[in-house]
Amino acid sequence: MSKFLAAFLSVCGLALAESPPVTAIRNARIVTVGGPVIAKGTVVIHSGLIEAVGENVAIPAGAWVIDGEGMTVYPGLIDALSTVGIPGAAPAATAGRGGGRGQTATPATTTTAAATQPAAPRAMGPEDRPQTTSWLLAADEISPSDHRIETVRSGGITTTATYPTRGIFAGQGSLLDLITAEKAGEMVVVPSLGQYISVTRAAGFGGFGSGFPGALMGYIAYIRQIYLDADHYKLVKDAYAKDPRGLERPQYDRALEGVLESKRILLPANRVIEMDRMLRLAADLKQPVILYGMREAYRPEAAPLLKKFARPVLVSLKWAEAPRDPDPEADQTLRSLSNIDQGPAAPAALQKAGVPFAFYTDGIDAPRDLVRAVKKAIDAGLAREDALRAFTLSPAEIYGVADRLGSIEKGKIANLVLTKGDIFDSNTHIETVFVDGKPYKPVAEAPPGGRGQTTEEPGEIR
Amino acid sequence: MRKLLFIALAALAPVAAETIVIENATIMTVTKGTLKGSVVIRDGKIAEVGEKVMVPQGATIIDAGGQYLIPGIIDCHSHIAVDGGVNEGSVSVSSMVDIKDVIDPEDVSIYRALAGGVTTANILHGSANAIGGKTVVLKMRWGKDAQGMIFEGALPGIKFALGENPKRAGNPPGGRGANATPVFARYPATRMGVEDVIREAFNQAKAYKAEWDAYDASAARGEHAIPPRKDLKLEALKEVLEGKRYVHAHCYRSDEILMLLRVADDYGFKIRTLQHVLEGYKVAPEILAHGAGASTFSDWWAYKIEAIDAIPYNAALMQKKGIVVSLNSDDAELMRHLNTEAAKAMKYGGVSENDALAMVTINPAKQLGIDQRVGSIEVGKDADLVIYDKHPLSDYAKVQKVLIDGTVYFDRDKAVSAAKAAAAEKQKLLDKIKQSQPRQQPARRPNG
Numbered sequence: 001m002s003k004f005l006a007a008f009l010s011v012c013g014l015a016l017a018e019s020p021p022v023t024a025i026r027n028a029r030i031v032t033v034g035g036p037v038i039a040k041g042t043v044v045i046h047s048g049l050i051e052a053v054g055e056n057v058a059i060p061a062g063a064w065v066i067d068g069e070g071m072t073v074y075p076g077l078i079d080a081l082s083t084v085g086i087p088g089a090a091p092a093a094t095a096g097r098g099g100g101r102g103q104t105a106t107p108a109t110t111t112t113a114a115a116t117q118p119a120a121p122r123a124m125g126p127e128d129r130p131q132t133t134s135w136l137l138a139a140d141e142i143s144p145s146d147h148r149i150e151t152v153r154s155g156g157i158t159t160t161a162t163y164p165t166r167g168i169f170a171g172q173g174s175l176l177d178l179i180t181a182e183k184a185g186e187m188v189v190v191p192s193l194g195q196y197i198s199v200t201r202a203a204g205f206g207g208f209g210s211g212f213p214g215a216l217m218g219y220i221a222y223i224r225q226i227y228l229d230a231d232h233y234k235l236v237k238d239a240y241a242k243d244p245r246g247l248e249r250p251q252y253d254r255a256l257e258g259v260l261e262s263k264r265i266l267l268p269a270n271r272v273i274e275m276d277r278m279l280r281l282a283a284d285l286k287q288p289v290i291l292y293g294m295r296e297a298y299r300p301e302a303a304p305l306l307k308k309f310a311r312p313v314l315v316s317l318k319w320a321e322a323p324r325d326p327d328p329e330a331d332q333t334l335r336s337l338s339n340i341d342q343g344p345a346a347p348a349a350l351q352k353a354g355v356p357f358a359f360y361t362d363g364i365d366a367p368r369d370l371v372r373a374v375k376k377a378i379d380a381g382l383a384r385e386d387a388l389r390a391f392t393l394s395p396a397e398i399y400g401v402a403d404r405l406g407s408i409e410k411g412k413i414a415n416l417v418l419t420k421g422d423i424f425d426s427n428t429h430i431e432t433v434f435v436d437g438k439p440y441k442p443v444a445e446a447p448p449g450g451r452g453q454t455t456e457e458p459g460e461i462r
Numbered sequence: 463m464r465k466l467l468f469i470a471l472a473a474l475a476p477v478a479a480e481t482i483v484i485e486n487a488t489i490m491t492v493t494k495g496t497l498k499g500s501v502v503i504r505d506g507k508i509a510e511v512g513e514k515v516m517v518p519q520g521a522t523i524i525d526a527g528g529q530y531l532i533p534g535i536i537d538c539h540s541h542i543a544v545d546g547g548v549n550e551g552s553v554s555v556s557s558m559v560d561i562k563d564v565i566d567p568e569d570v571s572i573y574r575a576l577a578g579g580v581t582t583a584n585i586l587h588g589s590a591n592a593i594g595g596k597t598v599v600l601k602m603r604w605g606k607d608a609q610g611m612i613f614e615g616a617l618p619g620i621k622f623a624l625g626e627n628p629k630r631a632g633n634p635p636g637g638r639g640a641n642a643t644p645v646f647a648r649y650p651a652t653r654m655g656v657e658d659v660i661r662e663a664f665n666q667a668k669a670y671k672a673e674w675d676a677y678d679a680s681a682a683r684g685e686h687a688i689p690p691r692k693d694l695k696l697e698a699l700k701e702v703l704e705g706k707r708y709v710h711a712h713c714y715r716s717d718e719i720l721m722l723l724r725v726a727d728d729y730g731f732k733i734r735t736l737q738h739v740l741e742g743y744k745v746a747p748e749i750l751a752h753g754a755g756a757s758t759f760s761d762w763w764a765y766k767i768e769a770i771d772a773i774p775y776n777a778a779l780m781q782k783k784g785i786v787v788s789l790n791s792d793d794a795e796l797m798r799h800l801n802t803e804a805a806k807a808m809k810y811g812g813v814s815e816n817d818a819l820a821m822v823t824i825n826p827a828k829q830l831g832i833d834q835r836v837g838s839i840e841v842g843k844d845a846d847l848v849i850y851d852k853h854p855l856s857d858y859a860k861v862q863k864v865l866i867d868g869t870v871y872f873d874r875d876k877a878v879s880a881a882k883a884a885a886a887e888k889q890k891l892l893d894k895i896k897q898s899q900p901r902q903q904p905a906r907r908p909n910g
Contacts, residue, residue, distance in 0.1 A: 216546020217559040337891040
């Protein structure tokens, strides 16, 4: 008994040393996002939750007190579409053929993990379920030791909507709190957010001539067929469950199980015509959809279209950029030039039109690059508070978790960022990042990839 | 460069439909002769055609003095405005895919086709498969979204293909017999195989149709049976069997043309059009007996083995036998001067001026089942019209204005001035982006 007690106490002791049961940040400027900014106030964290927030909040006895004088507390940032936590995953969730004519598309990244996968057998039609792993759940694929967790957390990201992204039906995303965990399960806030769908051939699934589908219309036909099959599958299964006598035993199909489990779908759309196409597709499929990409959302015809369908969108922070070392003879289309010039104005346009949107980092891991990318949107007309919302409360609302994440409010999860300076300023210093109430110091930045450029994508083989 | 300029023209909003009178034109109606006079357009339709017409109050007048007015050109075979590939070439039967899903309303080829007088085009899947994807008829309403391009009410189609294209896919690089591993070889590899693929697909489609017919009958009786699985691939072929979807078949040689007509007869469906049909002149009576239309090239021949027996008299010869013949482009560039393609039928085979023009207007309209709406200048039809400065069958003729549904979608004067503005806009952006670029980095170190 005493032995057990001793062991128990030592475990508690360890936990205490890591994060005291009660933490209080006082005298800090608190940007709650959900409510008004508190010029000088206190946040009390207890058992990983926000216990109290306000100007006059009593600090419980025995609390670890941080003097926040001259500092600001923000809600933890939420990356609305990420692969952080899945080691070897392609870092960027590129939204497909968004480059438009004449613009070089992002080269497909071949990750080591993908390269070592055995080649999938050649699909001869939708029945072969090509490039489909719809049953995969990010929560089951994550590794707490993925080095990217610490990198992005150092930039203030406390939560990621992490998705498997390889394939047409790549799998289901999970909402993760980026704690340093022993077991992956400790990180999971919501196990299944929805199904990640892409319409470009993923690395590891072979190149040209490797079977159905090959053309964009093949991808779309496959997506349509899957949902027809899922409807029929459910019908047959339900009938069999009701009364199996006299009925042929239905076949088990994990691809359809995965699709039926998913409560929403994510579809890629960068060009306006892709937004139109994908919104119509989702309407045909009767699936709640979130579009991701949004490169041309700055164009005047985009916002009315998105508003008409009343669906939220995820905006990639990887803005279109002028090609590095361009061929001087090469010609660029007016459209691709506009995308470079106007791309970062997309969030401001969406905000003005009242289209719900959230940011996603699209593989921009390094904190300095992230700040630079958000700054571009702010410089292009997005208010700072709206930029912050698109990284906190908006993604929480889009995923239906605003009751636990996204703002500094009593009872919500204590995901906080403590900074000296505005969170989206390049010379801001992030002091501490709290995830589930646990404090983390940011790590020193990795060597930069060069001024004015995003860093190399990890895992990229050149 | 030309491409860029035209992309900017997307911004040019078409002038909205209103009451328009086109005056003093030489009107080539195609179906009702040629006259000098005026056309009144109201609510997007042709309201009046005559030497003297009542000009409604407030109407916009277009003076076409010394100019020619013809119905909008219709291209029965085009692959423009398709996003992400025109061939789902991975399989021999790709009837599950649909061009309608991947319309690219921003393809500048639409605007250029418009500038060449084309107002309607049949957008086909490629010819990589014995049975290809579903097709769609578009009006060249440049500036509209994908849905706004679709020719409402036009029956959808499906692409079939015979001969070298469907049988060569999947063969090793370097051709058959080359010393390379035939990775992903795809059946069929012979013309016999192409026939077999089509027959096998329709065997499946018949069984599928029977399954659904049985279900529909039981549902009609009020029984609560579980419906069969909906299969997009077979669904399209079921529609062919039911006459709800037109077959547009790519073909060259007379033997394969006869083969396809026999297969269609065996399974009880119709070939709506034979596309290319370069040896059609050899089997014209059989084509006529089946009731298929023929959509061919003017004077392209011998560009591959199966085109070796093609002759430029093909269109005229088939026409003389009574087949509805159209001339198509199959090409974004050729599409811009289908009027001169039509003129070639006069040189080769002595087709009359009117019949030549019919080959790019009313005849393709008949082939696509839209001749009640377009293809000629008649009261009640859609106001899809083209104004040329010279006789439209002349090499020197230039399109001045193009109207679709009574709306001006192309205006040469505006196009010329907009091109300059677009070039200036582009240069401005280029300079701006160059200025905002960080200073050139030293070349990155090579990495593996």
